[in-house]
Amino acid sequence: MANIVTGIGTSHVPSVGAVIDNGKEQDPYWKPLFDGYQPARDWIQDNMPDVAIVVYNDHASAFGLNLIPTFTLGVAEEFPPADEGYGPRKVPTAVGDPDLAWHLAESLILDEFDMTIANEMSVDHGCTVPLSIMFxxxxxxxxxxxxxxxxxxxxxxxxxxxxxxxxxxxxxxxEAYDKDIKVAIFGTGGMSHQLQGERAGLVNAEFDQSFLDRLTTDPVGLTKIPHVEYMREAGSEGIELVMWLIMRGAMGDDASETYKFYHVPASNTGAGLIVLEDGSQK
Structure with missing residues (x-):
C-alpha cells in the first residue's frame, strides 16, 4: 500500500523564490537562510518521495473573491506556474498524479470533507516556493x-x-491506495507576518518557535488555537499556519522530528522549516 513517510512544514515567502530564481542565495542577507535550508535539502535527496501533496494557499492567482473554495484538490495531469503579475516563475510545471488525486477526492468526500475538485489550475508561489526550498x-x-x-x-x-x-x-x-508508493505532505505558509496596517512587519519569534516545537510535543494542543489568537500573536497572515496542521494530522501520532530551522528576517516574515518522519519508517 501507499504510505505517507515524510511531512514538511515550511514558509512560502515569495521573495525566497525570487532569490532562488536570480541566483542570490549567497548574498549576505540571504545566506543564513539558505544555509539553514541545506540540511533538509540534503536529507530529501536520500529520502525522495514518489508523490508530494502540497498544502498551500492561493494568492488571487487561481481564485478570487468571485470563487472562494475552502479546500481545493488538484486532479489534473499538470499544474503550470501562475503569472502573479510579473510573469510565471521559471520553474518546472508540476506533473500531477491523477490516479492518486482522484482516489483522495473520493475518499475525502465520502469521509464528509467537502472538497472542490480542480481539473485545471495554475499554482503560484504558495506551492512553487516550498518545492524550490526543498528541491x-x-x-x-x-x-x-x-x-x-x-x-x-x-x-x-x-x-x-x-x-x-x-x-x-x-x-x-x-493508506487505502493500492500502489506501493512513498508520499510526502507539505504544510506551507506563515510563519508570523502581517503585510498591512499599523502592525505591518510584525514578527513574533517566540510564537513561531513554540509552534514549531509543539508540532512534535503537543500537536493536539495546536488544534485548539482559535483564529483570533493566530492573528493577535502572529499577524493577519499568521493564520496560514493552520495549513501546517493538515500536514501534521497526516503524519500520525508517532511522527518524529528529523530537522528544524527558524530564521528572522526573511523579507518581512519569520521563516520556519521542519522535517517530520513517520515513526514506522525509522
Whole structure:
C-alpha cells in the first residue's frame, strides 16, 4: 500500500523564490537562510518521495473573491506556474498524479470533507516556493505533485482542528491506495507576518518557535488555537499556519522530528522549516 513517510512544514515567502530564481542565495542577507535550508535539502535527496501533496494557499492567482473554495484538490495531469503579475516563475510545471488525486477526492468526500475538485489550475508561489526550498532548481520536479489549496485569505478560514482532521483523513486515504508508493505532505505558509496596517512587519519569534516545537510535543494542543489568537500573536497572515496542521494530522501520532530551522528576517516574515518522519519508517 501507499504510505505517507515524510511531512514538511515550511514558509512560502515569495521573495525566497525570487532569490532562488536570480541566483542570490549567497548574498549576505540571504545566506543564513539558505544555509539553514541545506540540511533538509540534503536529507530529501536520500529520502525522495514518489508523490508530494502540497498544502498551500492561493494568492488571487487561481481564485478570487468571485470563487472562494475552502479546500481545493488538484486532479489534473499538470499544474503550470501562475503569472502573479510579473510573469510565471521559471520553474518546472508540476506533473500531477491523477490516479492518486482522484482516489483522495473520493475518499475525502465520502469521509464528509467537502472538497472542490480542480481539473485545471495554475499554482503560484504558495506551492512553487516550498518545492524550490526543498528541491532547489531541477530541470523537472523530482516527484509528482498534488496541490491542495486552502482558503486562508477570506474570513472564515477552516479551524486548526478541521485542518488536522483533514490530515488524518488524507492519511487514511493514502493508506487505502493500492500502489506501493512513498508520499510526502507539505504544510506551507506563515510563519508570523502581517503585510498591512499599523502592525505591518510584525514578527513574533517566540510564537513561531513554540509552534514549531509543539508540532512534535503537543500537536493536539495546536488544534485548539482559535483564529483570533493566530492573528493577535502572529499577524493577519499568521493564520496560514493552520495549513501546517493538515500536514501534521497526516503524519500520525508517532511522527518524529528529523530537522528544524527558524530564521528572522526573511523579507518581512519569520521563516520556519521542519522535517517530520513517520515513526514506522525509522
Amino acid at each position: 532547489d532548481k531541477p530541470e523537472q520536479w523530482p516527484c509528482k505533485i498534488i496541490p491542495l489549496c486552502v482558503n486562508v485569505i477570506q474570513y472564515p478560514p477552516p479551524t486548526g482542528k478541521r485542518c488536522f482532521d483533514l490530515g488524518k483523513a488524507i492519511r487514511k486515504a493514502v
